[in-house]
Amino acid sequence: MSRKPVPLPPPKERRRLRETRSLSQEDVAARVGVTRETVRSWETGRTDPRGRKRDAYAAFLVAIAREPAPPAEASGAPEPPAPEPPGAAPDRPAPGPPGPARGDGAGPPPRHRPGAGRPARGPRASAQRSTKPPLAGQVRHSHAPPPGGTSPLNAIAQPAALLKSFGRRHAADGSLLTAERAAGLSADQAFDRLYGHSAPALVRQTYLLTGRRTLAQESVERAFHQAWQRWPEVAVDRDPAGWVRAAAYEYAMAPWHRFRPALRRPDPPPASPEDHALLDTLLSLPPMHRRTLLLYDGVGLDLPETAAETEASTPAAAYRLLRARRSVAERLPVLADPDALxxxxDRLARGEKLQPPRVAEVRSGCERRTRFWTRTAIAFTVLILGATALTLRTAPTAYEPPEAPPETVRGVPPRMGPGPLTDERLALRDLLREAPRAGPHRTHPELR
Incomplete structure (x- = not known):
């Protein structure tokens, strides 16, 4: 009788638990008895532990979840809010209470300022971070700032607004499965709701990531194909929109697209010179720097969430973001400020009128693709079974030794052809022709 596997939290929750205790992936690997690459694949969701490793990993997560959180001084939390820089507006409104992270679009819209409803992050939001989960707003890690300088985690200024063109964040404390059960929605209706909320913004995000309109639409369609094929898994995920976004980004940034003949020529640039310059600057960045910049300054993810989606450590994601901002500021000094960036x-994304295909076409196309590959797999299986049966039918059932290779026989005189007849043989031939008779005389004739 098979044993039921031990339940594990989602991959993002595993990483959050580790970072709240200021543990590195090497520490977790040493406690569980695996390598660092294995822990990284567990936290990104690529693989899941099995057997005894799964039991040990689950027990470790339960143990660190029950431990009290370390104080802010020992966890490397940012310092208290810094004073406002000179020249700042004195009547700047205080940041409002943090709304639900990654909501389904039902949260209150921004009122007097685009970033009024967005949870503040960075050095100025330490007082507000105490009301949010550690992963969503407070970075706890074991890397201390370098001597004589500022840590890259604290040197990042958060943009002030998260505009609608990039899409609002989705709830991180629930799942679509719970929502659809509560609302009485079917799987098709829940998928249509996720698609209608996330697809338009995701197409514009993917265009900023690749600079190609057709590839952006194709990437989003493929990502939702995968989501519909694995809908039971996506529906219970803590961030369904993030799951689809990661799939779309991975497909859009695949290196094999450069070999496609249809994508060898660049797309027409935007009409505005400012947008053209910004798009060229984005495309000149390394792919991972570009993705980090888009996730943090465009989509509005927290730094640990950006690091988790790009499969990097939090300090590495911070350095990538700083380098990407520095490169953009060198080419476009006007966008040196994170708010301006x-x-x-947002302006570049709004300038492109990109629309994803209709949700009914996406679901039907996904089902057609699934049926096609299923039938293809069945046909190949039948072909292999037929070839195997034919081989078993025609194969010999007994051992047949192979023929020995030919060898040259020496010492035998060569075979000669018939030569001219002698007089005695000529006489014997004439006698046999003249007297054709049977009997021993015919067999042993005598010469006369």
Whole structure:
């Protein structure tokens, strides 16, 4: 009788539990008895532990979840809010209470300012971070700032607004399965709701990531194909929109697209010179730097969430973000401020009138693709079974030794052809022709 596997939290929750205790992946690997690459694949969701490793990993997560959180001084939390820089507006409104992270679009819209409803992050939001989960707003890690300088985690200024063109964040404390059960929605209706909320913004995000309109639409369609094929898994995920976004980004940034003949020529640039310059600057960045910049300054993810989606450590994601901002500021000094950069990305995304295909076409196309590959797999299986049966039918049932290779026989005189007849043989031939008779005389004739 098979044993039921031990339940594990989602991959993002595993990483959050580790970071709240200021543990590195090497520490977890040493406790569980695996390598660092294995822990990384567990936290990104690529693989799941099995057997005894799964039991040990689950027990470790339960143990660190029951431990009290370390104080802010020992966890490397940012310092208290810094004073406002000179020249700042004195009547700047205080940040409002943090709304639900990654909601389904039902949260209150921004009122007087685009970033009024967005949870603040960065050095100025330490007082507000105490009301949010550690992963969503407070970075706890074991890397201390370098001597004589500022840690890259604290040097990042958060953009002030998260505009609608990039899409609002989705709830991180629930799942679509719970929502659809509570609302009485079917799987098709829940999928249509996720698609209608996330697909338009995701197409524009993917365009900023690749600079190609057709590839952006194709990437989003493929991502939702995968989501519909694995809907039971996506529906219970803590961030369904993030699951689809990661799939779309991975497909859009695949290196084999450069070999496609249809994508060898660049797309027409945007009409505005400012948007053209910004798009060229984005495409000049390394792919991972570009993705980190888009996730943090465009989509509005937290730094640990950005690191988790790009499969990097939090300090590495911070360095990538700083380098990407520095490269953009060198080519476009106007966008050196994070708020201006976010507004520029929003303007560039709004300038492209990209629309994803209709949700009914996506679901039907996914089902057609699934039926095609299923039938293809069945046909190949039948072909292999037929070839195997034919081989078993025609194969010999007994051992047949192979023929020995030919060898040259020496010492035998060569075979000669018939030569001219002698007089005695000529006489014997004439006698046999003249007297044709049977009997021993015919067999042993005598010469006369």
């Amino acid at each position: 976010h507004q520029g990305l």
